[in-house]
Amino acid sequence: MHIFRRTLTILAAALIVVGITFSLAQSSYAQSLTPARQARSSALQSQSATDTINTATANASGTLDRTAQAGGFEREGNRSPSLFGAVDILKNLVIVGIIVALVALTKRVRCGRRPKGGNNRPKAPPAATPAV
Amino acid sequence: MKQTPVQSNRNKTNLIVDSAIFLAFLIAMAPHFSGMAVHEWLGITFGAAIVTHLLLHWQWIVEVTRRLFGKAQWSARINYILNTLLFVDVTLIIFSGLMISQVALPTIGIQLAQSGIWRGLHTTAANLFLVLVGLHIALHWQWIVNMVKRSAGAPRRAPQLSAGASGSARLNELQHDAQLRKEV
Numbered sequence: 001m002h003i004f005r006r007t008l009t010i011l012a013a014a015l016i017v018v019g020i021t022f023s024l025a026q027s028s029y030a031q032s033l034t035p036a037r038q039a040r041s042s043a044l045q046s047q048s049a050t051d052t053i054n055t056a057t058a059n060a061s062g063t064l065d066r067t068a069q070a071g072g073f074e075r076e077g078n079r080s081p082s083l084f085g086a087v088d089i090l091k092n093l094v095i096v097g098i099i100v101a102l103v104a105l106t107k108r109v110r111c112g113r114r115p116k117g118g119n120n121r122p123k124a125p126p127a128a129t130p131a132v
Numbered sequence: 133m134k135q136t137p138v139q140s141n142r143n144k145t146n147l148i149v150d151s152a153i154f155l156a157f158l159i160a161m162a163p164h165f166s167g168m169a170v171h172e173w174l175g176i177t178f179g180a181a182i183v184t185h186l187l188l189h190w191q192w193i194v195e196v197t198r199r200l201f202g203k204a205q206w207s208a209r210i211n212y213i214l215n216t217l218l219f220v221d222v223t224l225i226i227f228s229g230l231m232i233s234q235v236a237l238p239t240i241g242i243q244l245a246q247s248g249i250w251r252g253l254h255t256t257a258a259n260l261f262l263v264l265v266g267l268h269i270a271l272h273w274q275w276i277v278n279m280v281k282r283s284a285g286a287p288r289r290a291p292q293l294s295a296g297a298s299g300s301a302r303l304n305e306l307q308h309d310a311q312l313r314k315e316v
Contacts, residue, residue, distance in 0.1 A: 006190055010183050017223040025249055085165025089158050092262060099266030100273055 146188055147279045153181045157265060161258065172229065172236035179226045182219075211271055218264045221257050228254040 156178055163171035186193065196204055196212045204212075230237060231250040237243070269276070 003187060006187055007183060010186050013219070014223045017220050018227045021224060021227060021253075025247075025253075081167035081170065082164055085162045088162035088164055092158055092161050095262055096266040096269060099263065100270040103267065103270035104273060 142188075143279060144283070147276075147283065149181070149184060149188060150276075153178070153185060154265075154269075156181060161262065169235045172233055175226060175229050176236060178222070182222055186219075214264065214267055214271070218261070218268060221261050221264060224253060224257040225261060228257065 156174055159166050160171055160174045160178055166174065193215075196208050200209065200212060228250045231244055232246060232254060233242075233244070
């Protein structure tokens, strides 16, 4: 029963975030941003269509115009899994590693600067010297 | 000061759940590696994993929320703010991901109108999430190292100052637990 109630609390909190986001996305400012994005994306699409036609024409004429092919990172088109994507995993791991290292370094520097006067641990007694 | 079996089991459960979440996070953050279908279904499952993670740490959430403006230490407050940002961010990622879903939602017969704003939000929130997760791991790094050391088969010993690596790891862990209790 506890878990059910807690889960509902978490979902309610998520719903509040979603509600705020959705209302912000529907706001006039967000809507004014969207046409610009759509215009850019439609321009890109028309460019890619032109490229496709150019490539098809080049193929038909027996030559392939390399400059007409769209290059760069295309996220949407790549639906099938690829082992080359493992580079992304490594990249993310490196980023997380750098952040962890930076924070650890900062903590160490801060601990090093902390005055050691608060350490009131009693000193160990001197080792007993054997009787001669 | 000896850790009870219940506490030890809870730590192990936390470590396993957190490791699984991190692995899922890495795979979900690389859609070129996993493919779009796995990316989307894993992202939806990620939401359930986050709920599990929050349920496992419910006591901490309740205590710090109660004392946020009172006696809580600054480190606990920073941790709390970071975790809140993580929660908001992961909610945004999952929600915007659902809004631009190409595989998961169409499979169950739901088609949503595509909008550029959700795509932009999804990418931005995912990039921010990477940084926040890095900070989240960094703040709990000592606990992770100690738990991994113990899980790697270091023999269990009573904490002694003169003990070897395993003893000092256990001591560190006990100190970390005490620190967390103190923060609350």
